[in-house]
Amino acid sequence: MHRRTFLMGLTTLAVGGSAAAQMKMDGMQHEMPRMDMGGGQDMGASANAEPMLPEGEPLRELPRLANESTVPGSFKARLTAEPATARFAEGLDTPILAYNGTNPGPLIEVKEGDRVEIEFNNNIPGEESTIHWHGMPVPADQDGNPMDPVASGSSRTYAFDLPEGSAAAYWYHPHPHGKTAAQVYRGLAGAFLVKPKSDPIPAEYGDTILMLTDLRLATDGTMPASTMADLMNGRVGDHVLVNGQKNPKLSVGEGAKRRFRLYNATNARFLKLAFDGALMTVIGSDGGLLEAPVAAKGILLSPAERLELIVSFEKPGPITLYTLEYDRGWMGPGRPADAGLTLLTVDVSDSPAQPAPELPRKLRTIAALGAPAANRRFVFTETMGMGGMSMGSGGMSMDSHGMQMGGEDMSMGAGGMKMEFLINDASFDMNRIDVVSKAGEVELWEVVNQADMDHPFHVHGTQFQVVERERGGKVSRADYLSWKDTVNVARGETVRLLLRQDRPGPCMYHCHILEHEQLGMMGIVNVQA
Numbered sequence: 001m002h003r004r005t006f007l008m009g010l011t012t013l014a015v016g017g018s019a020a021a022q023m024k025m026d027g028m029q030h031e032m033p034r035m036d037m038g039g040g041q042d043m044g045a046s047a048n049a050e051p052m053l054p055e056g057e058p059l060r061e062l063p064r065l066a067n068e069s070t071v072p073g074s075f076k077a078r079l080t081a082e083p084a085t086a087r088f089a090e091g092l093d094t095p096i097l098a099y100n101g102t103n104p105g106p107l108i109e110v111k112e113g114d115r116v117e118i119e120f121n122n123n124i125p126g127e128e129s130t131i132h133w134h135g136m137p138v139p140a141d142q143d144g145n146p147m148d149p150v151a152s153g154s155s156r157t158y159a160f161d162l163p164e165g166s167a168a169a170y171w172y173h174p175h176p177h178g179k180t181a182a183q184v185y186r187g188l189a190g191a192f193l194v195k196p197k198s199d200p201i202p203a204e205y206g207d208t209i210l211m212l213t214d215l216r217l218a219t220d221g222t223m224p225a226s227t228m229a230d231l232m233n234g235r236v237g238d239h240v241l242v243n244g245q246k247n248p249k250l251s252v253g254e255g256a257k258r259r260f261r262l263y264n265a266t267n268a269r270f271l272k273l274a275f276d277g278a279l280m281t282v283i284g285s286d287g288g289l290l291e292a293p294v295a296a297k298g299i300l301l302s303p304a305e306r307l308e309l310i311v312s313f314e315k316p317g318p319i320t321l322y323t324l325e326y327d328r329g330w331m332g333p334g335r336p337a338d339a340g341l342t343l344l345t346v347d348v349s350d351s352p353a354q355p356a357p358e359l360p361r362k363l364r365t366i367a368a369l370g371a372p373a374a375n376r377r378f379v380f381t382e383t384m385g386m387g388g389m390s391m392g393s394g395g396m397s398m399d400s401h402g403m404q405m406g407g408e409d410m411s412m413g414a415g416g417m418k419m420e421f422l423i424n425d426a427s428f429d430m431n432r433i434d435v436v437s438k439a440g441e442v443e444l445w446e447v448v449n450q451a452d453m454d455h456p457f458h459v460h461g462t463q464f465q466v467v468e469r470e471r472g473g474k475v476s477r478a479d480y481l482s483w484k485d486t487v488n489v490a491r492g493e494t495v496r497l498l499l500r501q502d503r504p505g506p507c508m509y510h511c512h513i514l515e516h517e518q519l520g521m522m523g524i525v526n527v528q529a
Contacts, residue, residue, distance in 0.1 A: 149176050235268055279311070
């Protein structure tokens with residue numbers, strides 16, 4: 001369905017006055033207290049002044065998860081997901097969800113070859129949860145996928161061995177069916193860094209994690225519930241944070257070279273980034289280092305992607321990491337003004353930095369995957385249908401803010417409105433296997449986006465190699481060979497990638513705009529031994 005038809009149906013719903021809806025999306029429940037059809041960036045914001053977040057504080061390092069094991073090559077720890085309070089704006093306490101009380105969650109740092117055992121305690125009242133080890137080479141039964149939930153008040157231990165060659169910047173977040181989007185934007189996400197036994201990047205460059213999240217606050221400091229616009233486009237906050245801070249400050253000496261690992265841990269925000277006045281060199285992607293450094297002027301991080309950079313600060317003065325314009329497609333009013341946001345300020349002093357070795361020309365070898373044994377095609381579309389509606393327990397009413405949904409149970413079913421994001425014309429069904437693959441076989445996946453906006457595509461259980469892109473009849477090869485677990489597929493674009501699943505069991509593939517995943521844009525590949 002094209003954007004005009006999609007939005008006409010949405011507008012019909014908005015102006016329906018007393019028309020009530022209890023909306024059922026394949027058993028998923030959604031909080032949607034309001035739909036505002038007016039303009040402006042935040043379709044759920046109050047007309048009152050927004051809370052002001054402090055800026056310019058020193059960039060803080062992410063707290064580390066302590067290793068409770070004394071055995072070499074072993075990492076044991078505990079992660080607890082539970083309600084907590086954060087203070088993003090002065091004088092306002094914000095209820096959040098947190099791992100071990102921190103936002104973002106604690107940094108987990110291990111080495112390739114380590115044995116990892118993490119006890120997960122779900123203390124979220126009334127909600128299932130999991131921990132998904134995003135991008136990591138873990139067995140299917142340790143992946144934290146939606147088929148393996150941890151009930152509220154329960155715990156389980158995730159255990160896996162990290163193979164040689166798995167060094168990369170991964171992350172972890174919940175993946176419960178129908179609750180992933182809300183649990184992530186409420187605060188459940190953390191960085192997982194697997195270090196190599198021998199690192200070709202000079203230690204003098206440091207190793208700085210920049211975990212990018214976004215935040216929407218009401219005037220009382222709470223996080224407003226998601227709106228209809230959030231479901232259509234994915235939830236985009238009013239503030240972009242770095243390690244939980246707004247525009248923090250980092251100080252370096254003149255001539256310094258710094259290694260940054262950038263994580264896009266937002267639900268739905270596309271971040272096109274550049275450093276103003278500093279040279280950027282890409283050295284790694286989702287699955288670790290590239291074969292060789294690549295100079296870059298701007299980089300695009302779609303939701304869930306990671307990138308490693310070396311940034312050279314050659315001249316004294318303030319250097320900013322800022323956002324560039326990028327059109328990811330947007331349905332309806334309220335498109336955020338994403339260009340020109342300052343995310344990080346680097347103060348470069350006129351005192352020279354300590355001399356550091358040059359970046360090696362060769363970082364590692366990446367073996368190209370061979371000829372595929374199978375070809376698969378995945379087509380992204382969206383659909384919205386209107387029908388008779390029935391009043392739910394909370395009901396629906398119109399007020400000065402627009403459409404107001406009462407209660408927390410919003411579902412779509414027979415006779416109601418049905419909005420879905422689809423893969424191959426099918427909405428996600430946890431009891432259906434969509435693809436059967438054979439462990440160890442290379443496959444060519446063709447991902448076709450016929451929808452009205454970009455969709456970042458994520459595959460569990462493996463890393464893949466992007467072969468080529470096609471848009472408007474023009475085919476282009478990948479800029480460089482790399483290992484990826486998430487790739488943006490622009491609207492009207494086809495992306496072809498090679499992958500091999502080596503671990504038997506069910507794995508997910510889905511759009512990593514988390515609201516779209518919940519509205520059906522997800523499938524299951526069963527890997528057979």
